[in-house]
Amino acid sequence: MGIFKKKHPKHSKPTFRGILTAILATHAAVFLLILAGLSLSGTAVAFIATMPLFVVFSPLIVPAGITTGLLFTGLATGGGAGLSALSIISWLYKFSRRP
Numbered sequence: 001m002g003i004f005k006k007k008h009p010k011h012s013k014p015t016f017r018g019i020l021t022a023i024l025a026t027h028a029a030v031f032l033l034i035l036a037g038l039s040l041s042g043t044a045v046a047f048i049a050t051m052p053l054f055v056v057f058s059p060l061i062v063p064a065g066i067t068t069g070l071l072f073t074g075l076a077t078g079g080g081a082g083l084s085a086l087s088i089i090s091w092l093y094k095f096s097r098r099p
Contacts, residue, residue: 054061
């Protein structure tokens with residue numbers, strides 16, 4: 001039964017460094033939460049303000065978005081295929097150079 005006994009560490013008093021760390025971490029967390037709230041509020045206000053423009057220009061924005069998406073997809077596919085080809089060629093070169 002002595003093997004399964006857990007030794008409880010002695011509770012020590014908090015150090016000044018630990019208290020200071022906790023205070024600074026709390027302040028940082030509160031600051032980041034405030035910053036996130038401001039960002040969310042600003043984004044919502046900007047979205048509400050620009051919504052009429054999106055509605056008016058949607059006949060232009062939707063085809064432009066589709067075209068941009070297709071162009072990006074094509075470039076990403078081409079780049080990925082080129083990178084894959086270069087890695088295969090590099091592997092073949094290293095494989096053929098082995099004795």
